[in-house]
Amino acid sequence: MKEIELTPQSFTFYTSVAVISSSRIEGEQLEIDSYVVSESKRHEAGST
Numbered sequence: 001m002k003e004i005e006l007t008p009q010s011f012t013f014y015t016s017v018a019v020i021s022s023s024r025i026e027g028e029q030l031e032i033d034s035y036v037v038s039e040s041k042r043h044e045a046g047s048t
Helices: 008-025 032-044
Strands: none
Touching (some): 008 032
């Protein structure tokens, strides 16, 4: 198996995928576009 370098951007991508997958398992319909937009706004506001 090949190792990959994890950067903050790739970690954010994998976190987003996990959130979307988890929401679908729980029966919630969360679209990736709406999640990404809300996360962008949250980061722009300075919260973590």
